[in-house]
Amino acid sequence: MFSKKLVLRTLLGSVLALTLAACGMMPGGTTDRDSIAEIASANADLSTLVAALDAAGLVPTFADDDAGPFTVFAPTDAAFADLLDELGITAADLLASPDLTDILTYHVSPDALGFNDVTSASSIATLNGIAINQSGGVLDGYSTIVTGEISASNGVIYLVDAVLQPKDIVDVAVTDGRFTTLVAAVTEAGLVDTLRSDGPFTVFAPTDAAFEVLLDDLGITATDLLASPDLADILLYHVVADELTSGEVLAASSIDTVNGIAINQSGGVLDGFSNLIITDVQATNGVIHVIDAVLQPKDIVDVAITDGRFTTLVTAVVQEELVDTLRGDGPFTVFAPTDDGFADTLDFLGITAAELLALPNLTDILLYHVVAGSAIDAATVIATAPNTVGTVEGSDISYAVVDGGVVLNGSVNVVITDILATNGIIHAIDFVLLPPAP
Numbered sequence: 001m002f003s004k005k006l007v008l009r010t011l012l013g014s015v016l017a018l019t020l021a022a023c024g025m026m027p028g029g030t031t032d033r034d035s036i037a038e039i040a041s042a043n044a045d046l047s048t049l050v051a052a053l054d055a056a057g058l059v060p061t062f063a064d065d066d067a068g069p070f071t072v073f074a075p076t077d078a079a080f081a082d083l084l085d086e087l088g089i090t091a092a093d094l095l096a097s098p099d100l101t102d103i104l105t106y107h108v109s110p111d112a113l114g115f116n117d118v119t120s121a122s123s124i125a126t127l128n129g130i131a132i133n134q135s136g137g138v139l140d141g142y143s144t145i146v147t148g149e150i151s152a153s154n155g156v157i158y159l160v161d162a163v164l165q166p167k168d169i170v171d172v173a174v175t176d177g178r179f180t181t182l183v184a185a186v187t188e189a190g191l192v193d194t195l196r197s198d199g200p201f202t203v204f205a206p207t208d209a210a211f212e213v214l215l216d217d218l219g220i221t222a223t224d225l226l227a228s229p230d231l232a233d234i235l236l237y238h239v240v241a242d243e244l245t246s247g248e249v250l251a252a253s254s255i256d257t258v259n260g261i262a263i264n265q266s267g268g269v270l271d272g273f274s275n276l277i278i279t280d281v282q283a284t285n286g287v288i289h290v291i292d293a294v295l296q297p298k299d300i301v302d303v304a305i306t307d308g309r310f311t312t313l314v315t316a317v318v319q320e321e322l323v324d325t326l327r328g329d330g331p332f333t334v335f336a337p338t339d340d341g342f343a344d345t346l347d348f349l350g351i352t353a354a355e356l357l358a359l360p361n362l363t364d365i366l367l368y369h370v371v372a373g374s375a376i377d378a379a380t381v382i383a384t385a386p387n388t389v390g391t392v393e394g395s396d397i398s399y400a401v402v403d404g405g406v407v408l409n410g411s412v413n414v415v416i417t418d419i420l421a422t423n424g425i426i427h428a429i430d431f432v433l434l435p436p437a438p
Contacts, residue, residue, distance in 0.1 A: 246279035
């Protein structure tokens with residue numbers, strides 16, 4: 001450590017005492033100030049930090065007066081010693097860590113912040129991209145600022161008594177303070193290790209206020225919610241196995257979740273009711289977007305409603321009082337005609353939508369699109385084709401693979417496959433299936 005410090009001092013030029021540097025005084029009474037790197041190098045309590053900056057190749061950045069300005073929260077040697085003891089590693093191990101640059105840049109804000117600026121902020125942006133939480137001069141709830149503002153030519157330094165470690169998604173949620181119910185639910189569902197893993201993940205995180213609204217709507221307590229057998233499914237419906245920026249979220253009409261059921265998105269509103277209120281909260285293993293309502297995985301009826309491509313089908317299902325049936329446990333496989341498919345069918349039959357809805361056998365037509373007892377995915381259909389499958393109406397549907405696509409009853413094409421719901425699966429088709437005449 002001592003030899004590294006001497007090399008750095010040689011590279012950076014003459015070294016001044018910390019007290020003179022902190023006051024911005026140079027020999028001869030001038031008011032020029034040393035850079036952050038020079039001040040750190042001159043401070044006997046920052047030798048480990050200086051060695052770490054050297055190992056990460058960051059010394060030139062903090063020696064450059066044209067860079068910055070920066071605010072550096074500088075862990076003392078004692079702070080690093082505590083970290084090494086906690087992790088059970090040596091200083092050499094730390095300097096060789098692939099995470100070293102991420103750790104160091106988490107201690108740097110891309111602005112020169114006065115002491116009042118720091119202590120009045122609840123969140124401080126860092127070069128790492130992950131924000132530090134701040135309250136009463138304590139960073140992330142455990143690292144205390146132990147000096148006042150030390151001015152440098154390219155920013156300011158504050159000494160801190162614990163090394164900050166960039167936060168994963170769970171730690172971000174815990175330290176934020178607005179997600180206590182979400183954190184309790186993640187813990188109860190045994191998902192903490194999952195959300196601490198490498199990911200990357202995107203989490204749509206409901207606030208405590210959002211959970212309060214849900215509990216009120218359902219007429220249950222938080223204890224009831226945490227005891228729900230559906231808890232893990234609900235939580236995983238808020239998680240995407242990829243890191244999506246807010247721009248990517250806003251550009252998507254449908255977002256696949258770890259739960260397997262897609263979230264619909266339009267204009268920053270998820271599933272038609274949950275608003276994005278804070279976006280792009282970075283973590284080491286992904287990103288959090290804060291939402292104002294808890295998302296709930298959708299059954300077949302809700303999937304069809306929120307999708308937007310099945311309005312005629314939904315109208316017919318409601319009219320024929322089949323909603324409760326298709327909200328049942330199932331599982332069901334539904335071959336769902338799109339609105340375009342209904343339009344083509346009406347044109348083929350030479351009738352209007354009103355005439356279709358008035359057909360005395362409309363219920364039979366709808367139930368001819370439903371298979372009960374199994375959720376048959378596209379891979380299974382393709383693997384077992386050609387074949388037939390029985391429907392709730394009582395008649396069979398035939399299916400075959402033609403030119404790589406699935407065709408029903410010889411002429412109706414499956415155009416979208418494997419739209420998952422809590423109680424089954426939907427495959428969109430381009431024409432209405434008509435049951436055989438009795």
